[in-house]
Amino acid sequence: MLRNSFFANGKLRQSLASVLGTNIARKSSTATPPIDSGTQKEVRHHENHASEWWNPNGTMGALYALNEIRVPFIRDGMVARGTVKPNYVNTTRVLSGQRILEVGCGGGLLTEQLARLGAQVTGIDLGEKLIEAARTHLKCFSPELSSNVDYIIEPVDQHVKTNCECYDAVIVSEVLEHVDDKVALLDASVRTLKPGGSIFITTLNKTLPSWFGGVILGEYVLNLAPKGTHHWDKMISPLDVQRILDTMNCQTILVNGSTYDFWSNTWRWINSTQMCYALHAVKQPLSNCT
Numbered sequence: 201m202l203r204n205s206f207f208a209n210g211k212l213r214q215s216l217a218s219v220l221g222t223n224i225a226r227k228s229s230t231a232t233p234p235i236d237s238g239t240q241k242e243v244r245h246h247e248n249h250a251s252e253w254w255n256p257n258g259t260m261g262a263l264y265a266l267n268e269i270r271v272p273f274i275r276d277g278m279v280a281r282g283t284v285k286p287n288y289v290n291t292t293r294v295l296s297g298q299r300i301l302e303v304g305c306g307g308g309l310l311t312e313q314l315a316r317l318g319a320q321v322t323g324i325d326l327g328e329k330l331i332e333a334a335r336t337h338l339k340c341f342s343p344e345l346s347s348n349v350d351y352i353i354e355p356v357d358q359h360v361k362t363n364c365e366c367y368d369a370v371i372v373s374e375v376l377e378h379v380d381d382k383v384a385l386l387d388a389s390v391r392t393l394k395p396g397g398s399i400f401i402t403t404l405n406k407t408l409p410s411w412f413g414g415v416i417l418g419e420y421v422l423n424l425a426p427k428g429t430h431h432w433d434k435m436i437s438p439l440d441v442q443r444i445l446d447t448m449n450c451q452t453i454l455v456n457g458s459t460y461d462f463w464s465n466t467w468r469w470i471n472s473t474q475m476c477y478a479l480h481a482v483k484q485p486l487s488n489c490t
């Protein structure tokens with residue numbers, strides 16, 4: 201497996217220093233920081249497919265199918281932590297009373313499913329068209345969930361200013377592989393968590409099998425995802441994610457490998473993280489909102 205050089209070249213320490221400096225500066229300003237050109241490009245790329253977000257047979261079909269394994273992963277992880285009320289366990293409203301933040305919610309595929317389990321879910325994204333698609337689907341097809349879902353066009357580093365230690369869980373699903381500064385995003389995400397809260401991450405590993413299968417075959421041969429969706433330099437290994445979370449007082453308790461079977465449009469867990477992975481970490485009691 202090719203290792204991410206994220207730590208070897210000292211970028212982690214530099215990024216952490218940048219995060220701390222940015223947080224100090226933000227105390228005296230409420231203005232939303234400008235979005236860099238790389239992030240803008242990623243947002244536009246995904247907004248171009250906003251109309252396809254809820255089509256299980258469209259360009260987002262693989263993402264749509266991912267709910268089959270990521271919803272149970274999140275649900276079971278929260279139950280195992282003991283944060284779910286005992287009388288809700290093994291019911292269809294198992295996440296009732298749980299506040300969840302989804303960072304990079306897109307068109308709301310995962311957001312709605314978690315709300316169906318009773319959770320109060322806030323979905324944030326930078327894409328105006330994506331949030332519009334999410335709100336439209338909620339209003340037209342799932343109006344019964346309206347009181348459980350809130351969609352906001354906002355970056356997580358802005359959201360945390362008024363929502364520090366507010367959530368029982370934060371989800372960063374299929375987002376890290378599109379972000380340059382992973383430290384800053386994870387830092388802000390973790391700060392929205394209550395002590396003892398869980399962060400759930402799903403993403404592609406930075407390996408040759410993942411690059412060949414997920415990008416070359418997936419995007420340019422089989423058209424399972426829009427061309428240009430994933431980039432090698434933005435992928436990250438589970439070990440490097442754990443190292444970042446360690447610096448944020450989060451203990452990783454579970455890492456599952458996963459893979460996508462394109463012929464059946466299904467996802468399944470495997471004993472290797474060479475392709476994709478899901479990670480569950482828990483924020484330890486010591487915290488810092490500043």
